[in-house]
Amino acid sequence: MDLILILEQSLNGLQFGLMLFLLAAGLTLVFGIMDMINLAHGSLYMIGAFLAAWLAQMTQSFWLGMALAIPLTGLVGMVLEYTILRTLYERDHLSQVLATFALILILNESVKMIWGSDLALSAPRALSGPVELFPGFRYPSYRLLIIGVGLLVALLMWLLVTRTKMGAWVRAGASNREMAMAMGLNIQKIFTFVFALGACLCAVAGTLLAPLFAVQVGMGEGILILAFVVIVIGGIGSIWGAFVGSIMVGCVDTLGRSLLPHLFRELFPAQLAASLGPAMASIMVYLLMIVVLFIRPQGLFSRRA
Amino acid sequence: MKLKLLKLSLILNLCALTALPVAHAADKIKIGFVSTLSGPSSALGVDIKNGFDLAVKLNGGNLGGLPAEVLVGDDQFKPDVAKQFFEKFIKRDKVDFMTGVVFSNIMLAALPEAIEDKVFYVSPNAAPSSIAGKDCNPYFFAVSWPNDAYHESAGQYASTKGYKSAYILAPNYVAGKDSLAGFKRFYNGKVIGEVYTKLGQLDYSAELADIRAAKPDIVYTFLPGGMGINFIKQFVAAGLNKDIKLVLPGFSSDQDIIRSVGEDMLGIYDAAHWAPEMTNAANKKFVAEFEKEYKRLPSVYASQGYDTALLIDAAVRASKGNLEDKELLRKNLKEAKFASVRGDFKFGNNQFPVQNYYLREVVKDSQGRLVNRIMGQPIFTNRGDAFSNECMMK
Numbered sequence: 223m224d225l226i227l228i229l230e231q232s233l234n235g236l237q238f239g240l241m242l243f244l245l246a247a248g249l250t251l252v253f254g255i256m257d258m259i260n261l262a263h264g265s266l267y268m269i270g271a272f273l274a275a276w277l278a279q280m281t282q283s284f285w286l287g288m289a290l291a292i293p294l295t296g297l298v299g300m301v302l303e304y305t306i307l308r309t310l311y312e313r314d315h316l317s318q319v320l321a322t323f324a325l326i327l328i329l330n331e332s333v334k335m336i337w338g339s340d341l342a343l344s345a346p347r348a349l350s351g352p353v354e355l356f357p358g359f360r361y362p363s364y365r366l367l368i369i370g371v372g373l374l375v376a377l378l379m380w381l382l383v384t385r386t387k388m389g390a391w392v393r394a395g396a397s398n399r400e401m402a403m404a405m406g407l408n409i410q411k412i413f414t415f416v417f418a419l420g421a422c423l424c425a426v427a428g429t430l431l432a433p434l435f436a437v438q439v440g441m442g443e444g445i446l447i448l449a450f451v452v453i454v455i456g457g458i459g460s461i462w463g464a465f466v467g468s469i470m471v472g473c474v475d476t477l478g479r480s481l482l483p484h485l486f487r488e489l490f491p492a493q494l495a496a497s498l499g500p501a502m503a504s505i506m507v508y509l510l511m512i513v514v515l516f517i518r519p520q521g522l523f524s525r526r527a
Numbered sequence: 528m529k530l531k532l533l534k535l536s537l538i539l540n541l542c543a544l545t546a547l548p549v550a551h552a553a554d555k556i557k558i559g560f561v562s563t564l565s566g567p568s569s570a571l572g573v574d575i576k577n578g579f580d581l582a583v584k585l586n587g588g589n590l591g592g593l594p595a596e597v598l599v600g601d602d603q604f605k606p607d608v609a610k611q612f613f614e615k616f617i618k619r620d621k622v623d624f625m626t627g628v629v630f631s632n633i634m635l636a637a638l639p640e641a642i643e644d645k646v647f648y649v650s651p652n653a654a655p656s657s658i659a660g661k662d663c664n665p666y667f668f669a670v671s672w673p674n675d676a677y678h679e680s681a682g683q684y685a686s687t688k689g690y691k692s693a694y695i696l697a698p699n700y701v702a703g704k705d706s707l708a709g710f711k712r713f714y715n716g717k718v719i720g721e722v723y724t725k726l727g728q729l730d731y732s733a734e735l736a737d738i739r740a741a742k743p744d745i746v747y748t749f750l751p752g753g754m755g756i757n758f759i760k761q762f763v764a765a766g767l768n769k770d771i772k773l774v775l776p777g778f779s780s781d782q783d784i785i786r787s788v789g790e791d792m793l794g795i796y797d798a799a800h801w802a803p804e805m806t807n808a809a810n811k812k813f814v815a816e817f818e819k820e821y822k823r824l825p826s827v828y829a830s831q832g833y834d835t836a837l838l839i840d841a842a843v844r845a846s847k848g849n850l851e852d853k854e855l856l857r858k859n860l861k862e863a864k865f866a867s868v869r870g871d872f873k874f875g876n877n878q879f880p881v882q883n884y885y886l887r888e889v890v891k892d893s894q895g896r897l898v899n900r901i902m903g904q905p906i907f908t909n910r911g912d913a914f915s916n917e918c919m920m921k
Contacts, residue, residue, distance in 0.1 A: 227740035234732035339566055342787065345764070350791070352766030360766035365732065434761065435729040436753050479733040483722065500699045500723045 226359050231480050232473065237365050239472020240372025244427035245445060246452040246464040247379055248420020254396035254459020256311050256413055259318045262302070262325040263424065263449070264442025270295040270425025272333055275343035275437045284346045288429045292422050299421025303414050330439050345433040368430050375426060376465055383461050392416060396459035448475075451507055455514045457521025466522060471507050478506035552848030553623075556593040558839070559616030559646075561609050561637065562627035564601040568752055570783040571629045571828045572601075575651045577821055578813075578832030579626070582840070585816060590836065591843020598622060606636035613640035623850045624649055626835055629828070631655045631674060631702065642666050645853055647860065651835040652828060654879060656705065660914030663877040668860055670838055671831045672800050673879050673912035674702070677776035678709030678749065680798035680884035680906045685714050685745055685774060687906070692719045694743035694771075696734060698754065699723035706749035706776070712913065719743055729757045735765045745772045748779070755779045756787045763791040772796060777899070780889060782826035785897045792889045792897055800884050801830045801869040802901045804892070809837075809866035824898060830868050841865035875911040877918035883908050 249263050273294050278287025306325065310318050344350070345364045352360035383389035391412050394402040403409050428441075435441065452471050456463025483499030490498060514522065560579065562572035576599070583595050598620055600612030609628060616622045617640055625641045626649045628634040634653040641648040647666050654669035685693060693716055697703030703723060711718060720741050722734055738746055746767075750758050755775070762773055768791075777799025785792050803814050803824055813833055817825040825833075838860065845859035846852065861874050872882035884907045887899040 224740055227736055230736040230739065231733060234736060237732070238730070344760075344789075350760075350764055352764060354766075360769075362761070362764040362766075364764060434732075434757070436757065438753075476733045479724075480737050497723075500725065504725055 227480070229359070230361065231477050233361060233365070233369065235473030235476035236469065237369050237372070237472070238476055239469040240369060240376065241427045241431055242445070242448055242452055242472055243372065243376060243465050243468035244423040245449040246456070246468055247461055248416070248423050249446075249449050250453040250456065250458055250460065250464045251392065251396060251416045252413075252420060253453060255392070255399060255409070255416060257399070258307065258311060259315055259322065260307065261319060261322040261446065262329065263420065264446030265326050265329040266295060266299055266302075266421045266424040266442070267428045267445065268333060268439070268442040269298055269329065269428075270421070271343070271428030271432045271437045271441065272337050272341060274425065274429035275341035275432060276337060278343055279341070284343070287343075288426075291429055292425045295425035295428075296418040296422040299424075300414060300418045303417040307417070308410075326443070334439050340436060340438040343429070343432040343437050364433065371426070371430060375423065379423075379461060388412075388415070448507065451511050454521060455511055457518075457524030460521070460523040463521055463523030470510065474506050474510050479503040482506070553593060553850045556590050556595050556624075556839075556843060556850065557620060557622040558590070558595060558597045559600070559613070559620065559622040559625045560597050560627040561600040561602055561612045561616070561625070563604045563629050563633070564599075566604050568604050568629075571652070571778075571826075572627070574783065574826045574828040575627060575629065575832035575835075578817070578825065578829035578834075579651070579836045580832075581813075581817055581820055581829075582833045582836030584820075585812075586836075586840060590840045591846070591848060593843065593848050600627075602628065602633055602637075604630070604633070606633045609633045609637040610640060613637040617641060617644050617646050622646065624839055626651055626839075628653055638667065647853075647856065649835050649839060649860070651831045656912070656914050659877050659879050659912050660917035661919075663918035663920050665857055665878075665920060667878060668838070668874065669879045670835045671880070672882070672884075673914070675705065675709035675712075675912065676800070676884060676910070677778065677798050678706045679713050679910075679913075680886075681747055681774050681776060682710040682713035684796075684798060684886050684906045685710075685716060685747070690716055690744040690772070692717045692743045693745050693747055694718075694720035694722075694738050694741055695747045696720075696722045696724065696758075697749040698726040698728070700726050703749055707747075710747055710749075716744070727754065729754060731758050731761050735761055735767060738771065739765070739767060743771060745774050747774045749776060750779060756784060759784070759788050759795070760791055768794070774798075777801075777827055777887065780887070780899065781828070782824050782898075783828075785889065786823075790897070793891070795889045796902075797887050797889075797899065798884055798906060799827055799887055799899070800880075800882055801827050802885065802887050802899050804898065804900055805868070805870065807866070807868070807870050810868040810870075813868045824896065834867050834869070837865045837867065838863055875915050876920055877912075877915045878920070879912055879915065881909050881911040884910060 245267060252258055252260050270291055274287045274291035277290045278284050281287055310321055349364040349367055353363045354360050391407055395409055395412050399409060448471060452467040453464055456467030482503045486495040486499045562575055563569050564572045589595055598616050602609035624647050629652050631653040638648055642664055650669045652671050654671055654673050656674055658667055659673050695707050695710060695718060697707050748758060762768060773795050775797040777797045780795050780797035814825060841864050842856060842859040846856050863874055872880045875881045883905040885901045885905050888902050889897055890900045892898045
């Protein structure tokens with residue numbers, strides 16, 4: 223157990239957490255403002271990744287593919303909101319869950335029909351190697367890029383939400399929708415904006431993670447569950463909560479996978495440790511959620527009245 | 528009286544009809560080929576099928592001197608779908624042989640259909656240890672290699688080479704645990720890390736950081752398909768390939784993986800029973816014809832599909848086209864008198880191959896393409912498997 227290991231794992235946790243934040247930020251605002259459970263958020267992440275991979279193939283450039291995929295995914299999100307999700311706001315949560323689950327299935331099959339079940343997207347060649355941060359410690363340059371972009375987007379989100387008029391409207395909507403409407407805000411418009419913004423963030427995360435994971439049908443479902451854990455921990459409707467929750471989940475997941483097996487090897491016989499380690503590591507995140515729910519049922523930074 | 532005579536002659540006729548094929552050669556041979564031919568895991572099945580088809584084509588559309596009819600089913604990576612195809616091909620189409628399945632779990636689900644109806648299953652890939660041992664069966668032949676063989680070979684190589692410490696990693700499921708057990712069976716250095724990840728995990732940042740801290744001489748992993756592709760890319764991106772040797776089972780470093788990963792594969796070691804540059808005449812012909820037909824280098828799976836067709840061809844030929852005498856056919860399958868692309872091999876008592884295994888390294892060939900090249904002497908010569916003594920067949 224040395225310092226480099228802990229440092230490297232913290233960077234890994236930060237990297238994963240920041241990407242989770244990009245997903246959770248959109249999800250928490252949609253949930254917070256419209257009280258709408260959107261399971262199809264993960265599908266936007268998938269569509270973003272597929273668009274980026276496809277466009278990167280066409281243009282022969284990772285960056286161009288990403289730059290084009292972000293607004294296009296935002297457009298897809300807007301169309302979805304206009305045509306389908308809008309009709310679901312007044313319904314109860316069960317209808318929303320059923321409808322957006324159906325949407326997942328439809329979008330999965332549509333993507334499969336258009337692009338096939340998977341596409342390849344590699345990191346830019348210049349970023350495929352490691353960089354030496356200090357003697358004896360090399361870290362993948364691509365992961366550093368993800369951390370940089372993640373922090374930048376988080377900063378922009380923070381500025382948008384706290385320093386602009388649009389942000390004030392969004393916060394007002396998330397805190398108390400009826401009151402915001404009574405004050406003359408066009409909540410519908412704000413919501414379309416938020417939804418498109420969420421879709422754009424999904425595309426950023428989908429593209430950046432694609433070279434580390436894989437661009438395949440159904441890629442959004444697993445990560446969506448973690449994004450839900452994040453917003454439950456952070457508090458629904460709170461961007462700051464989504465940020466703190468994401469970093470917590472990212473670090474607990476990464477450090478748990480790395481440190482728990484070590485710990486168990488010290489405490490238990492080898493056979494037991496080998497089977498207990500991976501099992502415990504994969505439920506650490508959910509344990510964290512239970513603890514938070516136990517202490518603060520509304521989440522760490524809930525904005526709801 | 529007349530009626531009785533008529534009946535008698537009818538019965539006699541029927542007897543003669545049913546007895547007829549026993550004495551004579553069949554007029555064609557039917558093969559049921561069920562494999563994973565669509566979806567993300569389809570590359571292996573497609574390669575096996577291409578290899579098999581190529582052998583039939585080069586044989587003028589015949590197997591064992593009989594016109595060959597190959598019925599194809601796509602199991603979609605689902606055991607129940609494979610089982611349905613087996614049932615259909617065996618019960619309705621009355622095939623003479625079944626073959627094709629890539630994955631052990633799918634093969635094990637479908638195999639009883641063939642065994643119950645006494646149809647030979649000639650496996651071009653899956654060869655699980657249970658069937659090598661106590662569940663061995665006269666109607667099962669593995670043309671490929673026992674599931675553990677590549678892992679054992681890698682372990683043996685690491686021992687002879689004197690690598691003192693190994694970090695080993697596999698998904699947390701049965702095949703993952705079996706594979707690392709196979710490696711450890713022949714590795715006498717110190718295993719300083721043994722990690723089981725979630726099946727389907729694609730980001731290995733936490734494990735790679737752990738490997739960096741553990742400083743092993745080698746890393747051995749069993750990560751099939753996309754998991755392995757991601758692991759190799761991330762291993763290189765983290766710069767670990769500069770200090771630590773990555774050793775893999777042959778199928779995790781073969782042509783299909785090389786196509787996805789690219790240059791990062793250079794210098795990786797793996798263990799396998801075949802390589803495209805093997806110089807025996809059968810292999811030279813196979814590789815040249817495969818490239819001509821499909822415009823790419825064959826993978827180890829393609830070589831297995833090709834050998835499967837050659838084995839059936841040789842056995843049926845030796846039986847003079849008689850597909851009804853199962854005992855004779857089995858004897859001729861077991862003698863396997865054909866020129867395999869891997870060079871000489873024979874079947875053990877459990878009808879699994881006894882053969883050589885080699886260390887391969889990913890290098891650039893004279894045309895600048897990435898290929899697996901055999902390095903030095905075989906790791907194992909005439910190696911069977913660890914389970915054949917549990918098999919009651921002789």
